[in-house]
Amino acid sequence: MSNLSTYSAYLLSAFLLFRFIRAYLGNRNSPLRKIPTIGYSSPLLSYISAFRFFTHSQRMIHEGYTKYKGHAFKIPMVNGWHVIVSGLKLIEEIKSASDEYMSLRFAADNFLQAYWQLGDYRHEPDFYLINAVRNKVTRDIAPSFEDVQDEIQAAFSDEIHIKGEEWVPVRVNKTSIRVISRTSNRLFVGLPLCRDSNYRDLNIEFTVDIMIGLSILQLFPDIMKPDVHLFSCKCRPTLNPDSRLVTMLISKVPRQMRRATRLLRPVIEDRLEKDAEYGKDWPGMPTDLISWLIDATPASKRTVENISLQILIINFGAIHTTSIVSSKPDKREVQCIASPAIPSFMNRFGRRYRPSLRRKAGRSLLYSVLKEASRLGGHTPTAMNRLVLKDFTFSDGTTISAGTFVSAAANATHNDESIYPDAHQYRGFRFAEMKSENGGVVGQSMIKTTDKYMLFGHGKHACPGRFFAVNELKTMLAHCLLNYDFKFADRRTEPPLQPG
Numbered sequence: 178m179s180n181l182s183t184y185s186a187y188l189l190s191a192f193l194l195f196r197f198i199r200a201y202l203g204n205r206n207s208p209l210r211k212i213p214t215i216g217y218s219s220p221l222l223s224y225i226s227a228f229r230f231f232t233h234s235q236r237m238i239h240e241g242y243t244k245y246k247g248h249a250f251k252i253p254m255v256n257g258w259h260v261i262v263s264g265l266k267l268i269e270e271i272k273s274a275s276d277e278y279m280s281l282r283f284a285a286d287n288f289l290q291a292y293w294q295l296g297d298y299r300h301e302p303d304f305y306l307i308n309a310v311r312n313k314v315t316r317d318i319a320p321s322f323e324d325v326q327d328e329i330q331a332a333f334s335d336e337i338h339i340k341g342e343e344w345v346p347v348r349v350n351k352t353s354i355r356v357i358s359r360t361s362n363r364l365f366v367g368l369p370l371c372r373d374s375n376y377r378d379l380n381i382e383f384t385v386d387i388m389i390g391l392s393i394l395q396l397f398p399d400i401m402k403p404d405v406h407l408f409s410c411k412c413r414p415t416l417n418p419d420s421r422l423v424t425m426l427i428s429k430v431p432r433q434m435r436r437a438t439r440l441l442r443p444v445i446e447d448r449l450e451k452d453a454e455y456g457k458d459w460p461g462m463p464t465d466l467i468s469w470l471i472d473a474t475p476a477s478k479r480t481v482e483n484i485s486l487q488i489l490i491i492n493f494g495a496i497h498t499t500s501i502v503s504s505k506p507d508k509r510e511v512q513c514i515a516s517p518a519i520p521s522f523m524n525r526f527g528r529r530y531r532p533s534l535r536r537k538a539g540r541s542l543l544y545s546v547l548k549e550a551s552r553l554g555g556h557t558p559t560a561m562n563r564l565v566l567k568d569f570t571f572s573d574g575t576t577i578s579a580g581t582f583v584s585a586a587a588n589a590t591h592n593d594e595s596i597y598p599d600a601h602q603y604r605g606f607r608f609a610e611m612k613s614e615n616g617g618v619v620g621q622s623m624i625k626t627t628d629k630y631m632l633f634g635h636g637k638h639a640c641p642g643r644f645f646a647v648n649e650l651k652t653m654l655a656h657c658l659l660n661y662d663f664k665f666a667d668r669r670t671e672p673p674l675q676p677g
């Protein structure tokens with residue numbers, strides 16, 4: 178046996194022994210024992226289920242939801258348990274739990290393996306970007322939205338090259354992610370950087386690189402991370418990454434962080450200089466995320482590296498999420514052609530409303546189409562992901578111990594027949610046609626989060642970027658409807674949906 182395989186065999190045996198002892202000791206008195214398990218719950222076999230969860234999370238959560246709807250069930254993970262709840266009551270209890278008990282921030286850090294991939298943020302009370310997004314991207318987007326509209330038009334005409342009367346093939350996912358990267362960054366960093374193809378690719382690739390990094394790191398128990406770290410990456414927010422050869426080979430995250438700093442440095446330095454010279458809100462200060470971040474970040478932390486990293490992270494949270502709502506993450510193709518006519522969709526439904534209500538009706542139909550696509554799209558098996566920091570007992574007596582992940586079963590809820598009749602079918606106007614209790618058509622806003630619609634989470638941490646994301650998506654869809662006719666390249670007439 179070579180040295181490498183002997184070392185691997187020792188490592189594996191030590192890990193299995195460690196896992197067995199830890200699980201055995203931990204399980205004996207754990208209140209989690211009372212919660213039913215999907216998959217194996219015994220110390221060693223549970224590892225098999227933990228691996229299965231990597232590839233079959235939707236299926237396992239659907240199984241749990243079907244068996245224990247309205248209650249909690251648990252699924253083993255490599256580093257502990259993931260408890261999943263459903264039903265108004267338990268979801269409301271997560272919603273109202275204080276951050277002291279259940280933390281989104283720690284759950285996200287843990288999921289992303291942030292300490293290992295991005296650096297040590299444990300001492301930061303909050304990401305400044307969350308405040309910037311909550312306060313500014315939510316309220317102050319109206320004046321900048323004309324720019325965003327302008328970018329949508331420019332981005333589509335750069336991406337889709339219409340040739341006279343010919344149908345042109347378009348990869349939906351690739352096109353939508355590039356358009357979204359450009360339009361979101363028109364708000365985040367402005368012109369000309371938002372159009373720089375190197376900057377655009379960086380933001381698109383960064384998400385993929387983080388996901389690859391976390392998939393490797395999540396396979397290892399935390400206690401082995403110092404070793405795993407030799408093979409992965411660890412870099413401080415100062416962007417001074419450990420440059421060990423193997424580190425650099427496995428994870429691209431540190432490299433991408435340096436690339437971001439390089440690209441953003443001239444614009445951030447210019448803003449910081451102007452801020453120092455003219456003070457806050459200087460005349461002509463651009464209304465974009467850079468300005469908002471500089472404003473929200475304490476003076477001692479206003480470095481190019483820190484602000485670049487925050488911009489990269491917000492792109493991570495904004496681009497792929499928005500693009501998944503507008504298209505499936507596959508390589509399917511549609512054919513596009515310039516459309517001279519106002520789409521029949523608008524005419525047909527416009528007639529059903531008084532002229533004064535037409536614009537409102539058109540908007541509500543667009544929201545409905547998008548909301549239905551996101552309901553069925555199922556890219557998020559769980560929502561309201563939290564790490565339990567102190568033992569927490571739900572009103573039905575279920576106790577979840579500290580260190581456990583807890584979430585709501587989002588996708589299973591979105592596909593529940595008792596909530597959404599014909600749940601597995603795409604009905605574009607489902608939400609626009611929803612009736613109020615007295616029978617009037619009320620429609621349902623995509624921005625409003627409920628225990629039955631959790632695309633953006635729910636409660637005080639519900640996505641603060643959703644106002645921007647939904648307006649961006651609506652404007653993109655309206656632009657496509659007004660400017661192109663399209664059909665699926667493979668001649669299908671129904672959208673290719675992934676079953677929930």
Ligand code: HEM
Nearest residue numbers: 307310495498499561562632633634635638639640642646
């Ligand atoms: C369709 C697109 C998007 C989806 C599906 C989405 C989804 C989510 C979800 C599920 C959460 C966690 C909520 C919870 O656990 O209760 C979240 C949080 C967050 N999102 Fe989004 N998001 C989107 C777009 C954006 C955009 C465009 C931005 C920024 C402009 C953004 C910024 C944030 C931030 C800062 C948080 C953290 C909030 C907190 O910690 O309190 N998101 N998002």
